[in-house]
Structures are given as structure tokens and as C-alpha cells.
């Protein structure tokens with residue numbers, strides 16, 4: 001599955017809420033979910049700049065950039081947390097601010113991936129208390145997440161397309177919703193093509209097997225009975241089957257003189273098979289008597 005959250009986070013980070021209470025909730029949420037060793041840490045420049053722009057005292061909290069390393073392939077941006085953001089704030093009272101807190105969690109510790117195998121939105125919580133709080137926030141925003149652990153961290157996640165789209169819409173991540181819809185449309189188109197190709201291949205396989213069986217019947221009749229002894233109608237179809245081994249029944253029907261329908265060709269081939277069956281039965285029962 002391809003991670004599709006990078007550009008989406010940048011777009012969402014540039015969308016600064018107009019209301020002061022929402023901006024406060026965004027700053028507090030980023031600090032809460034992005035806190036590592038007394039600093040706000042992120043791999044996205046746009047998210048670092050958002051956090052920095054929401055601070056009151058920007059001069060004393062510059063963005064510190066660390067270049068990518070072999071272990072950490074993305075650059076890291078760190079901003080020392082002001083004292084008042086070092087402890088967890090109370091849960092927001094207003095719904096708008098609870099949704100903004102989920103948005104902050106997505107920007108700070110969330111990721112979204114989608115591909116042929118499905119959809120995955122997850123949040124990696126840095127600590128049990130933070131995981132518990134985020135679970136509560138997500139439930140209050142719409143849906144209860146599933147939970148697992150990875151490398152000692154609690155991971156809250158969603159796999160259901162509709163639940164993911166609903167949550168992303170509520171937190172204002174419209175770019176993410178559009179990207180998901182694109183993936184889903186592509187996936188459905190691919191599935192439809194696969195189904196058609198498989199059906200077509202199965203049909204071809206079936207008619208090739210049927211044609212081979214018809215040829216064996218006609219060849220048997222040729223040896224055991226002789227095609228000239230057949231009625232003209234059966235003989236025509238039998239000879240055409242041998243002459244054009246790969247053609248469909250409809251095509252053989254068009255070659256007949258006068259042309260006949262596919263069910264009629266099928267009926268005549270059925271009669272040839274029954275005749276071959278009788279002959280085999282007669283030979284089979286005649287042998288022991290000899």
C-alpha cells in the first residue's frame with residue numbers, strides 16, 4: 001500500500017483555522033501528540049512551520065532542522081516546547097476543538113495509506129495515556145478505532161473505507177478524501193477489468209476444450225464408421241469441425257450451406273457424440289463375444 005499522507009498533511013497544515021479557540025486547540029493538540037523529549041518533533045516542514053506559527057513567542061522557539069541520516073531517511077524538524085505546552089491540556093469542551101485535536105493528532109502522529117489491498121489510517125501514540133485520550137477523541141469524532149501495538153507504541157487504526165472518509169471529512173482533510181476516492185475508483189476499475197479478462201479467458205478455455213472433444217468424436221467416427229455413411233447434415237458439420245478446429249460453433253454454422261444457427265450446430269455435434277457413444281458401446285460389448 002502506498003502512503004498518501006505526505007502531501008495531504010502539507011495541505012492540511014496550511015489550512016489554519018480562523019477561530020482563536022480552534023487555533024489554541026490545534027497548538028495544544030500538536031504539542032500533545034508530537035511531543036518527544038520536551039520538543040515538538042515532525043518530519044514534515046509544513047507541520048513544523050504550522051506549529052511554529054501558532055506559538056506566541058516565536059523568537060525564542062526557532063525550528064531546528066536535522067538532516068536525514070541512514071536510519072532516519074527524512075529530515076527532522078524540532079521546536080522546543082514552551083513550558084505551558086509541556087503538560088497535557090484538559091479535553092476540549094467544544095466539538096470544534098475536539099475535531100481540531102484529532103486533526104492535530106493526524107498531523108503529528110497519523111498516516112494514511114491506500115492501494116490494491118485496502119485502506120489504512122493510523123495514529124501512533126507516544127504513551128498509554130495519550131493513546132487512551134486519542135481513542136476517546138476518535139470515538140467522539142465518529143468511530144471507535146481498532147488498536148494494536150508496534151515497537152512498544154500503541155497504534156490506533158481504521159481499515160473501513162467509509163469510517164476513514166467520514167473521519168477525514170470531519171477534521172477537514174478534504175485532500176485526503178479526494179485522494180482516497182481516486183484510489184478507490186482506480187481499484188474498482190482494475191477489478192472490473194480483471195473480472196472481464198478472467199471471464200473471457202474462461203470462455204475461450206471452455207470452447208477450446210469443447211472443440212477438442214468434438215474433434216476426437218469426429219476422428220473416432222471417421223475410423224470406426226466412416227463419415228460418408230453419416231446423413232449429409234451431420235457429415236457437413238463433422239467435416240467442418242475437422243477443417244476448422246479453432247472456430248466457434250457460430251462460425252462453423254455460418255460455413256454450412258445453407259448457414260445454420262449455433263444451437264443447430266451444437267445439436268448436430270451432440271448427435272455425433274451420441275452416435276460415437278453407441279458405437280463404442282457396441283464395440284465394447286461385441287469384443288468379449290468374439
Ligand SMILES: [Zn+2]
Nearest residue numbers: 021022096097
Ligand atoms: Zn474551536
